[in-house]
Amino acid sequence: MPKKKKKQKWVRFRHRIIRNTAFFVLYPYLKWKYRLKVEKFKKEKGRKYLILFNHQTALDQFIVGSSFRAHVYFVASEDLFSNGWISRLLSWAVAPIPIKKQATDARAVLNCMRVMKEGGTIAIAPEGNRTYSGKTEYIKPAIIPLVKALKMPLLLYRIEGGYGVHPRWSNVVRRGKMHAFVSRVVEPEEYLAMPDDELFELISKELYVDEGRLDYTYKGKRLAEYMERVFYVCPECGLTTFKSDKDLISCQKCGKTARYLPTKQFAGVNGEFPFEFTTEWYEYQSDFVNGLPLNAYGDKCLFKDEVSLFEVILYDRKKVLQRNTEIRLCADRISFTLGEEIVDLPYDKISAVAVLGKNKLNIYYEGKLYQVKGDERFNALKYVHLYYRAKNILKGEENGKFLGL
DSSP states (O other): OOOOOOOOOOSOOOHHHHHHHHHHHHHHHHHHHOOEEOOOTTTTTTTOOOEEEEEOSTTTHHHHHTTOOEEEEEEEEEEOOOTTTHHHHHHHHHEEEEEEEEEEOOHHHHHHHHHHTOOOEEEOOOTOOOOOBBBOOOOOTTHHHHHHOOOOOOEEEESHHHHHHHOTOOSOOOOOEEEEEEEEEEOOHTTTTSHHHHHHHHHHHHOOBOOSSSOOOOBSSSSSTTTTTTTOOOOOTTEEEEEEEETTEEETTTTOEEEOTSSSBESSSSSSSSOSSSHHHHHHHHHHHTOOOOGGGEEEEEEEEEEEEEEEEEEEEEEEEEEEEEEEESSEEEEEETEEEEEEEEEEGGEEEETTTTTEEEEETEEEEEEEEEOOTOOOOOOHHHHHHHHHHHHTTTTOOOOOO
C-alpha cells in the first residue's frame, strides 16, 4: 500500500517572518499616507484570537495586523486566489483563508477550524464588503455559528475614518485621520452563554461606524472623482448615469450637480441638493430600488455598459471570454454579447451577484462564475442592487430590504 501523503500545516513559521518584514515597511507608510493611529493590543500574551473587524479600506488587513505581534490569517474572497502565480505566491507567503463571496462556504469553515487547531489567529470582516456609503454594511447572522464553533477569544476591532481618507469608490487618498483599535474583548465562556441574537447585536454594535457626520476635514484633489461608481439614482429624475469631475458630480439626464466638500458634505451647484452626506444619498438610492416595480418593466433594458468579460476558474486563473463587449442590465435578466451570440442570464437562474474592489462584478450562474470589468467609471453596484431587488420579488418578498451588501 502506498504511504498516505502527510497533510501540510496551514500555520507556518515563515508567515510570521514575512509578516514582520512587511510590518516594518508598510506601517510607517500607513501612518504617513493615511494619518493612521493604530492602538496596539497589549493583552495578546501568546493567545490566539478570532478578530472581527469592520471593512473600510483596501488596506484593512495591514491595518488590523499592525495591532498584533502574531501573524493574522485573514479570510479573503476567492477572487484573490484566481490570479495564477500571484495567488500561489500570496498563499505561500501569508496563507489567507479563501471564501466564496455571497455564498455559503463549508470549506472556508473547515479551513478556519484547521487554522484554529494549529494555533493561528484568524480575522474576518463579517460584512463581506467594504462600505460604499460610510456606514458599516450588512452583517450576515451566519457569523454567529462560526464564532461559537471556533470557541476562540473574540476581539471586536473597529476602524474609524477610513471612509473619509479613502472611500471605496475613489482612487484618491485624502489627508485626514484614521483610528484603529480593539473595541471589545469577549471570552468564550461569556459569548457561549449568550443567545445568538444577543451576540449578533453585540457584534453589530461594536463594529458599527457611521461616517455621515462632521468630524475632520479630508483634504485632497479630485474629491468627487469616480463617485459614479456608487450612485445611479438621481433625486430629480430616478435611474440615470452620473459623471464626476474634480469635486463635482453631475446627473447626465437632468444636469443636477453637487460639489463634494472636504467635510464629506455635499453643496448644491445649480440649486439645492437634498443630501448632506453620502450615507443619506445611499439610503435614498436603496429605498428607491426597493420600491421599483420591476415586473412592470417586462424585459426592458435599464442600463448598458461596455465591458470586458472573463470566466473565473476558481482557485486557478481567469479566462478571457471577450473584450469590449456590451452587458445589459434588464428588469428580468442580465445579458451580454459573446461573439455573435446574445447570452441571457435570467435572475431565477443566477445564484448570486457580487461587487469586488471598486467596481468589478461577479455573476454566479449555473456552476459558472463570470467576471465583468468595465472602465474606471463603470458602476457595478447597480447590477448587484437590481438583481437582489428582483430576487426579493421572485421569492415573494416585495418588501425585502437586503440588496446584496
